[in-house]
Amino acid sequence: MVRWLSTLTLNQKLAIVAIVLGVVALAAEPYPGGRVTLDARELALVVSQEADHVEAPELAAWIIESRADYRLVDLRTEAEFARYHIPTAVSIPMSGLMDAGLGRQEKIVLYSEGGIHSAQAWMLLKAQGYRSVYMLKGGLDEWNDQVVFPVVADNPTAVERARDERRRSMSVFFGGQPRSAAAVAAGAAGTPGFATPLTPAMPQVAAPSSPSGAAAKPAARKKKEGC
């Protein structure tokens, strides 16, 4: 056997290796198909590390950059969606989640009013084998709080000034206005921004993906080709 091996050229040995690997691969099933195994420990780890979250300012930055590699899903009712939604979002109420034609390989960001519905939808999608599902942390509440009506300091330090400048421009981009820290503290629960129902004007944002959904796949990604 050893002597026979030594008579082979390197190319012949490589060919034998390739054939052996090819034969073994006959049994390979790289796409698990409809079968989904949930790794509870892995899920728990994801949850505890908050790796399943997208923070509101992070999402705002994605929208401003016109990133198109994810799909933003509004889980509330259509009426609520019509009243206000985060720019570029598509409306998929909870009840229609499984028939909405979301791709299992798509990056999906879910949001609802608070965090509960999106967390439940997250679990449902995970159980159906959707691989990259994220939640907007704190839902629309935190979106309004941190992006549309952010708090800015009254007597900002140098560091705070830069931060507030970012918050201000983000807020203006999304049709809101910053709130002063003093007013927020004085008003306690009845903050100026929250005294009236928040209905910021829908800003004109160049949507990176059409709400119809077909174009929401990352088709705009540059082709990667060899040679």
Added chain:
Amino acid sequence: MMAPFFKYGMFGDQTSLVVAFLIGIGFGFFLERAGFGSARKLVSQFYLNDLAVFKVMFTAIVTAMLGVTYLSWVGWLDLSLVYLVPTYLLPQMVGGLILGVGFVVGGYCPGTSVAATATGRVDGLLYLLGIFAGMFAFAELFPLLKGFYLAGAGEEQTIPAAFGLPYGVVVFAVVLMAIGGFYGAGLLERKFAAKVVE
């Protein structure tokens, strides 16, 4: 940890550009090491006396295919998240033919022309300028070409799915094709190398 890292959000756009740069440098390095920085070497495959390009590319395909198969089989890679170029059958066939003609006439394909330019070859540089001129012309004419460019379903099709074959069978068939191809390439090289000497 599970690949693909970019799709799982383990690094962002900026890091991915750095990674792409490193992979690109590596790609160019191995093109050059395989001798593909020379138009003579590349074109000789069309005269059938040196099929190194065919052999290197097919080896790369088989290596990558087996790697991807086994990595996803053991669960380190989620194949459903790997980017696939959407299939537009007729436009891509025409595009492939245009690229092939350019390959024979110019002596390079896009990647190798960059590698040749990097090592200071003037013909590589001219080819590269041609690529940019072509890109410019294509972009300007795109409104006219758009209908044809997007003709077809534009879905991400794979051979196992399109022909209803088990994934492993396709892998095995490609390995056999490669081995047969290498053997045939060796025969052709010996046959046509003799003619060159005459």
